[in-house]
Amino acid sequence: MLSKEQLESYWRENRNLMLLVLLIWFLVSYGAALISGFLNKIVIFGFPLGYYMGAQGALIVFLLLIVFYAKTMENVDKKYGVEED
Amino acid sequence: MVDKGFAERLKKVYAIYTGGLIFLLILLYLGEKLFNLSPAFIGYVFLFGTIAVYAAIGIISRTGQVAEYYVAGRRVPAVFNGMATAADWMSAASFIGMAGALALQGYNGLAFIMGWTGGYVLLGVLIAPYLRKFGAYTIPDFLDARYGGKLPRFVGIVATLIVSFTYLVAQITGVGIIASRLLGLPFEVGVFVGLMGILVCSFLGGMKAVTWTQVAQYIVLIIAYLIPVTVLSFKYTGNPISQISYGFALQGIEQRFAQLKDDPKEIEVREIHKKRAEELKAKIAALPESWEQGKKELEQQLNALPPGDPKRAEIEKKLKEYPKSPAEAKEKWTDAMKKATEASKPPKSYTAPPSDTKGMVNFLALMLMLMLGTAGLPHVIMRFYTTPTVREARTSAGWALFFILLLYITAPAYAAFGRYEMLNLVGKAFNELPDWVQKWAKVNLITIKDLNGDGIVQFAEIAIHPDMVVLATPEIAGLPYVIAGFVAAGGLAAALSTADGLLITISNAISHDLYYKMINPNLSPSTRVKIGKALLLVVALIGAYVASFRLAIIVELVAWAFSLAAASLFPALVLGIWDKRMNKQGAIAGMVVGLTVTIIYLYLSRFKGVELFGIKPIASGIFGMPLNFIVALVVSRLTPPPPQNIQEFVDNIRYPKGAVRAGAEE
Missing domain, CATH: 1.10.225 (NK-Lysin)
Incomplete structure (x- = not known):
């Protein structure tokens, strides 16, 4: 059984990770939408960047975020010995 | 425990199934070419063929066990749970309507694309792993255990029923429309054929049968979605990967719009x-x-x-x-x-964001509501109870989003091609319009009228229905009828899978949460499952009955479901996990205020023409949702902290290992 301090430190790590993930989540969707008029001036292979972020870019980042969170938490679980058998 | 052998067997079964599906497509293609099979015949093969497969899975997975009936025995591996969640989540609207809406609305439509995917980040990080650790059957179960008592459970039941039932009616309507389009049956007959397809798997095997059927349905819908657009992309550019090739269409649309502005x-x-x-x-x-x-x-x-x-x-x-x-x-x-x-307005730029502040505010608010609503939808959250472990619940959110993205990052390509093709009609003489225009004009999905009588098509003379874009792409790409029929079968799979998930959620909320937990706790497990099945039948029939009126408001109701879920369930779930000090009083006050404010704004904005900060009815939860959080936090701080056992419960769900009091398996 873990001590109270260890449990608190586990939760702190989880919370910080959650905040980081949500910050990026916010920036690629809401942030990008707010400056999409400006981003649209950059055109790559026919795709205006502002439109592209909303249509595909943000979505791919979302997926990467979930994978990143799941992988990192797996390691954190192991570090504190709270992983499942 | 993760059962490796079980996952291997599943892979084999679904690989054979996918092979069989492709074989059927080839067979029907040859039949169409060599024996001139009629479209109606092909339609019947697809409709009854796919429903027969779903039924067979339902019969194989039939069960009378409580854990299997409610959570598929908690042994669905992450990949398969991801596919089932994707099918559960993607409705007829995602499959048929979304690309068209995007084609018509341009940048504004992206609120749906980002909104309906961004919610999975919230689910995977804020909610799913903890609910899985808790390990009950439903959302009201969680609210009861976390906040203690019947009242939180009851509020949860009410929110679940409001959100899920409107959604269910829309799915049954979708099934009826597709079946009637595919076979030319009357709408009501289509509804009842579809109803059989829904009931045959959920009735026999509950969540277990629904899960395995949803995986099969996902495979049908994703193949059906990808074939036409891939071929069309190849025709245009020589590049079959439509997801990266549609940039030229975006440029083409913008150039054409600029020309048409002053024509x-x-x-x-x-x-x-x-x-x-x-x-x-x-x-x-x-x-x-x-x-x-x-x-x-x-x-x-x-x-x-x-x-x-x-x-x-x-x-x-x-x-x-x-x-x-x-x-x-x-x-x-x-x-x-x-x-x-x-x-009467000149065409707006396709890729430019809303130019006025009001438009932008509504865009962002809508996106937020769709994301939070997605993370609070009971039938989606339920799916995360079925994974074997907390770890798998986390990865499962990733797999779900991966399988959803296959469709969602393709939708903008469909949309751009559809819009591009529409612009190609401009300047043509009315007597030289392509066949597909004539065909879809008959069912009013596209309307072209020579308003100024010059015999030439103007852009302002074309009006299309959003469904048109996906449905007409096979013909625009010059594909045989088999593919058009298969696309309809894909739409049917999307509607059926979502309806199944909703039906199970509703009948569980009534049989498990309301009847068993609140009215008569002395039921034997087998009676509970029987009551669940009986309710399933009743709810499905009521849903079909309501759908048969074809109320225009149904489509709007679905969009409202997101605002309602975002303003009621989402805050209660997140605070229950992340704020240990949150108590019963705070959660209930928050949910009641959130739900009430949202419903009032909905009513005022939809029927009385009230508009605050440019917020449309579809994003009405933007007022109730933050109020829910604020009221919950304030009230909880003014009232006593939750009892010791609840605080221990919160600790328990936060760590993957260790027992949770309320989550014991029966």
């Missing part, structure tokens, strides 16, 4: 629309007299014609379609006026 013929047609809008406005202002007058005029015209005159049929049809009451006239004419006003 004198276009301006002429826009003026006609403008005049029409003004006429309608005058008619609406003169209600109810204008309604009576219009009716009288039609009747007089009819009476003036001798019996047997061919023109009589035309006027009789007009009379039949004429609004039945002044109230209906107001609704219909306002709608027509809005459309005419819209058509």
Whole structure:
């Protein structure tokens, strides 16, 4: 059984990770939408960047975020010995 | 525990199934080419063939066990749970309507694309792993255990039922429309054929059967979605990967729009629309007299014609379609006026974001509501109870989003191609329009009228229904009918899988949460499952009955479900996990305030024309959601902290290892 301090430190790590993930989540969707008029001036292979972020870019980042969170938490679980058998 | 052998067997079964599906497609293609199979025959093969497969899975997975019935025995591996969640989540609207909405709305439509995917980040990080650790059957179960008592459970049940039932009716409507389009059956018959397809798997095997059927349905829908657009992309560019090739279409659309903006013929047609809008406005202002007058005029015209005159049929049809009451006239004419006003404006840039602040505020608010609503939808959250471990619940959110993205990052390509093809019609003579235009004009999915009488198509003369984009792509790409039929089967799979998930959620909320947990806790496990099954049948029949009225408001209700879920369930779940100090009083006050404020704004904005900060009814939760959080936090701090055992419960769900009091398996 873990001590109270260890449990608190586990939760702190989880919370910080959650905040980081949500910050990026916010920036690629809401942030990008707010400056999409400006981003649209950059055109790559026919795709205006502002439109592209909303249509595909943000979505791919979302997926990467979930994978990143799941992988990192797996390691954190192991570090504190709270992983499942 | 993760059962490796089980996952391997599943992979094999679904690989054989996918192979069989492709074999069937090839067989039907050869049949169409060599034996001239009729479209109706191919339609029947797809409809009954796919439903037979779903039924077979339902029969194989039949069960009477509680854990299997409610959470598929908690042994669904992450990949398969991801596929099932994707099918559960993607409805007929995602499959058929979304690409079209995007084609018509341009950048504004992206709120749906980002909104319906961004919610999975919230689910995977804030909610799913902890609910899985808790390990009960439903959301009300969680609210009860976390906040203690019947009242939180009851509020959870009410929110679940409101959100899920409106959604279910829309899915059954979708099934009816697709079945009637595919086979030419009357809508009501289509509804009941679809209903059999829904019930045959959920009734026999509950969540277990639904899960394995949803995996099969996902495979059908994703293949059906990808084939037409891939071929079309190859035709345009020589690059089959539509997801990266559609940039040229975006450029083409923008150039064409810039040309059409000042085209004198276009301006002429826009003026006609403008005049029409003004006429309608005058008619609406003169209600109810204008309604009576219009009716009288039609009747007089009819009476003036001798019996047997061919023109009589035309006027009789007009009379039949004429609004039945002044109230209906107001609704219909306002709608027509809005459309005419819209058509009288020059085309807006396809890729530019909303240029005014109000438009941007509504865009962002809608996106937030869709994300939070997605993370709070009971039928989606339920799916994360079925994974074997907390770790798998986390990865499962990733797999779910991966399988959803296959469709969602393809939708913008469909949309751009659809819009591009529409613009290609502009400047053509009316007598040289392609066949697909004639075909879909018959069922009113595309309307082209020579308003200024010059014999040439103007952009402002084309009006398309959003469903048109996905449905017509096979023909635009020059594919055989088999593929068009298969796309319809894909749409059917999308609607059926979502309906199944919703049906299970609703019947569980009533049988497990309301009846077993609140009214009669002395039921034996087998009786509980039987009651669940009986309710399933009743709910499905009520859903079909409501769907048969084809109320126009149903489509709107679905969008509202997101605002309602975002303003009620989402805060209660997140605070229950992340805020240990949150207590019963705070959560209930928050949910009640959030739900009430949202419903009031919905009502005022939809029916009374109230508009604050440019927020449309579809994003109405933007006021109730933050209020829910604020009220919950304030009330909880003013009332005593939750008891010791609840605080321990919160600790328990935060760590993957260790027992949770309330989550014991039966």
